[in-house]
Amino acid sequence: MNEFQREEELLRQGLRRREPRDGFANRVLARLDEPKRSAPVAQASWWSWIMAPAMAAVLIAVLGLGALQYQRVGRERQQRAKAEQALGQFARAMEITASKLELAQTRVFRTRGQQ
Amino acid sequence: MRKAIGLCVLAAATVFGQNQNIDLSAWDKFASKAKESSVVTLTPETLGLATSVLTDDSGDGKQLKDVIAKLKGVTIRTYEFAEKGAYTKADVEAVRKQLGGPGWTKFMEVKDGEEQVEMWLHKSANGSGGLTILAAEPRQLTFVQIDGPPDLASLMRASKLLKGGGLDGVLSDKGSPSKKKSSRDEDNEEDN
Numbered sequence: 310m311n312e313f314q315r316e317e318e319l320l321r322q323g324l325r326r327r328e329p330r331d332g333f334a335n336r337v338l339a340r341l342d343e344p345k346r347s348a349p350v351a352q353a354s355w356w357s358w359i360m361a362p363a364m365a366a367v368l369i370a371v372l373g374l375g376a377l378q379y380q381r382v383g384r385e386r387q388q389r390a391k392a393e394q395a396l397g398q399f400a401r402a403m404e405i406t407a408s409k410l411e412l413a414q415t416r417v418f419r420t421r422g423q424q
Numbered sequence: 425m426r427k428a429i430g431l432c433v434l435a436a437a438t439v440f441g442q443n444q445n446i447d448l449s450a451w452d453k454f455a456s457k458a459k460e461s462s463v464v465t466l467t468p469e470t471l472g473l474a475t476s477v478l479t480d481d482s483g484d485g486k487q488l489k490d491v492i493a494k495l496k497g498v499t500i501r502t503y504e505f506a507e508k509g510a511y512t513k514a515d516v517e518a519v520r521k522q523l524g525g526p527g528w529t530k531f532m533e534v535k536d537g538e539e540q541v542e543m544w545l546h547k548s549a550n551g552s553g554g555l556t557i558l559a560a561e562p563r564q565l566t567f568v569q570i571d572g573p574p575d576l577a578s579l580m581r582a583s584k585l586l587k588g589g590g591l592d593g594v595l596s597d598k599g600s601p602s603k604k605k606s607s608r609d610e611d612n613e614e615d616n
Contacts, residue, residue, distance in 0.1 A: 388473075388476075389477060391473060392473045392474060392476045392477040393477055393595075395466065395470040395471070395473045395474035396474040396477055396478070396586075398464045398466060398470070398474075399464075399466060399471065399474050399492065399498065399582075399586070400583075400586035400587075401462060401464055401500070402464045402466065402498045402500045402568075403579060403582045403583035403586055404583055404586070404587065405462060405464075405500050405502055405566065405568060406500070406557065406568050406570065406579055406583065407579070407580055407583035407584075409541065409557045409559045409566055409568055410557070410576060410579070410580065412539075412541055412559060412561075413532060413534050413541045413543060413557075413559075416534040416536045416539065416541060417532075417534060419536065420534065420536070
């Protein structure tokens with residue numbers, strides 16, 4: 310038997326008909342009667358239905374409070390700027406007042422000196 | 425001397441009047457003619473706003489607060505001209521004529537060449553008083569009206585505290601009293 314014939318024999322043995330074990334047909338029929346097992350589907354648990362809106366509510370609240378805080382700080386800054394501007398105007402007013410009082414004082418001294 | 429003038433002013437402020445609102449519209453035309461001008465109008469509200477940023481921690485801030493708190497209003501108009509003759513006597517008279525009348529007392533008038541400075545005191549029926557200064561200089565025209573106690577010493581002190589825009593020592597959340605030498609200390613040094 311040459312090498313070619315040996316390989317042919319091996320192939321023939323591998324492809325030869327084999328009888329199924331006893332009860333094969335019954336087992337197949339039994340499986341058909343079994344309810345179909347569906348593939349596992351990711352199901353949302355009960356807490357996720359509560360957590361999702363809760364998280365959304367918290368997020369909205371945080372954003373809302375942040376916006377209110379931002380507005381409050383902005384208003385305070387504006388108020389502060391106005392107050393500082395008013396104080397600056399008062400400073401200017403006092404500067405002018407003082408300069409005129411000093412002018413009058415100087416003239417009074419000069420007049421007295423001449424007398 | 426300043427204290428003496430202050431006492432003189434307080435002593436003179438004993439008359440009662442009605443209205444201390446002065447119409448300065450005659451001077452509106454100077455806004456475009458003047459080289460420099462300052463128009464300041466502070467109402468009780470703006471004065472209150474100004475005190476809101478002053479600190480109580482600093483002596484200077486507290487003093488300023490006390491001075492401003494007593495005031496009911498401040499009106500300033502000053503026009504500085506590039507040349508002489510930018511205004512006429514009639515322009516000055518338009519304001520001066522409003523200063524007379526019941527409640528007004530001229531306690532100082534200084535004429536020196538072309539310069540003329542007048543200081544008036546006024547007191548309203550409700551008891552509030554004030555100080556008005558009308559200064560006509562060759563190149564400058566100034567009107568100052570302080571509604572409130574005409575305490576010159578306090579006004580001069582306030583001016584000194586705020587001189588040069590030095591607000592750091594008196595603002596509520598900036599600087600600290602220790603960083604800025606108090607004006608009282610400076611006064612003491614001057615006296616010594």
